Amino acid sequence: MIEVRAIEKVYRGGGGLLSQRAVKALRGVSLTLKDGEAISLIGESGCGKTTLGRIIAGLETYSQGELVFDGTPLSQVPPGDRPQWFHRVQLVQQDPYGALNPARTLGNALVDPLKLQAKHLGKDATWTRERARELLNLVGLDPEATLYKYPHNLSGGQRQRFVVARALTVDPKVLVADEAVSMIDVSLRLGILSLLSDLRVRLGISVIFITHDVAAARYVARDGVICVIYRGEIVEYGRTDDIIRSPVHPYTQALLSAMPVLRGLEKPGPDRFIPSQDLDTQAQDEAGCLFRSRCRFATERCGREHPNLVALDGGERLHACFYPQARDVVPVPVG
Numbered sequence: 309m310i311e312v313r314a315i316e317k318v319y320r321g322g323g324g325l326l327s328q329r330a331v332k333a334l335r336g337v338s339l340t341l342k343d344g345e346a347i348s349l350i351g352e353s354g355c356g357k358t359t360l361g362r363i364i365a366g367l368e369t370y371s372q373g374e375l376v377f378d379g380t381p382l383s384q385v386p387p388g389d390r391p392q393w394f395h396r397v398q399l400v401q402q403d404p405y406g407a408l409n410p411a412r413t414l415g416n417a418l419v420d421p422l423k424l425q426a427k428h429l430g431k432d433a434t435w436t437r438e439r440a441r442e443l444l445n446l447v448g449l450d451p452e453a454t455l456y457k458y459p460h461n462l463s464g465g466q467r468q469r470f471v472v473a474r475a476l477t478v479d480p481k482v483l484v485a486d487e488a489v490s491m492i493d494v495s496l497r498l499g500i501l502s503l504l505s506d507l508r509v510r511l512g513i514s515v516i517f518i519t520h521d522v523a524a525a526r527y528v529a530r531d532g533v534i535c536v537i538y539r540g541e542i543v544e545y546g547r548t549d550d551i552i553r554s555p556v557h558p559y560t561q562a563l564l565s566a567m568p569v570l571r572g573l574e575k576p577g578p579d580r581f582i583p584s585q586d587l588d589t590q591a592q593d594e595a596g597c598l599f600r601s602r603c604r605f606a607t608e609r610c611g612r613e614h615p616n617l618v619a620l621d622g623g624e625r626l627h628a629c630f631y632p633q634a635r636d637v638v639p640v641p642v643g
């Protein structure tokens with residue numbers, strides 16, 4: 309089980325090479341992911357999704373809070389043991405081509421980490437070869453047609469599958485898929501999304517699926533949870549069906565309004581999606597709700613007070629809005 313406890317992340321020198329400005333990428337994010345569970349993190353670009361994923365995978369440090377795996381906080385793990393400790397979490401990135409060395413065969417790219425694993429488990433070279441084939445089969449690639457090829461010989465979808473196979477070499481308990489299908493042809497996306505779901509069911513692996521695409525988030529976490537992030541804060545959290553059926557935070561409602569097919573509309577109307585905004589131009593005043601300047605329901609209270617994440621009707625659904633309400637999903641007018 310993974311617990312993220314009140315994690316904050318501040319980047320120094322955000323906003324360009326010469327800038328000394330601090331960027332708050334995460335502001336007290338907490339969540340729990342049980343073994344075999346799927347969670348989708350959604351929110352527009354710059355809200356901190358990648359930062360959170362990288363922190364959970366051990367590729368980024370945090371400024372405050374604690375990351376806890378199976379009851380053990382990271383702060384209690386000796387630095388020398390941390391690489392091994394983080395093996396349980398593997399990150400599958402957006403650009404599978406960038407993740408692979410173009411000059412090496414895919415066989416070598418797979419067998420190298422497997423050799424380390426074999427050593428760790430006390431297995432021999434036969435095990436390594438068989439395991440490579442097994443993993444390729446698992447992700448839907450033909451071993452014989454793949455092992456002697458180079459990354460450029462594969463299609464984008466095949467490369468993404470290969471990167472998943474490579475992530476599986478260390479027997480992870482969690483896959484973090486960060487915009488894993490964004491660069492893949494639309495027609496191939498569903499295959500990758502169902503691969504992630506299959507692996508979760510067949511291997512009992514948890515999946516943290518990071519995306520700005522609500523439909524994909526819903527698909528991968530259809531029996532799990534959705535966590536909506538806005539400017540480094542969780543603003544809504546709950547079972548996927550509940551969030552999709554009756555979002556209560558105006559930001560979630562705005563995000564869902566961009567999902568016309570799901571909402572039964574033929575095509576998106578004008579202004580159906582809140583336009584992205586330049587985070588740099590946002591007001592420095594952070595006393596109130598971070599979303600208020602874009603929210604059509606904001607009141608004077610929203611400018612004064614910060615809404616914390618609280619339970620909706622005492623249940624497991626959480627939201628950070630003073631006026632949580634199921635509303636017809638409507639576009640948010642932005643001034």
Ligand SMILES: Nc1ncnc2c1ncn2[C@@H]1O[C@H](COP(=O)(O)OP(=O)(O)O)[C@@H](O)[C@H]1O
Pocket residue numbers: 319320321322323331332333351352353354355356357358359360587
């Ligand atoms: N290495 C970095 N240095 C400085 N700022 C960063 C760095 N990485 C991300 N940021 C900033 O942190 C915020 C969150 O970024 P990120 O986690 O990549 O968001 P997302 O994945 O949701 O698009 C953004 O404002 C981004 O500019």
Ligand SMILES: [Mg+2]
Pocket residue numbers: 354357358359487
């Ligand atoms: Mg990102």
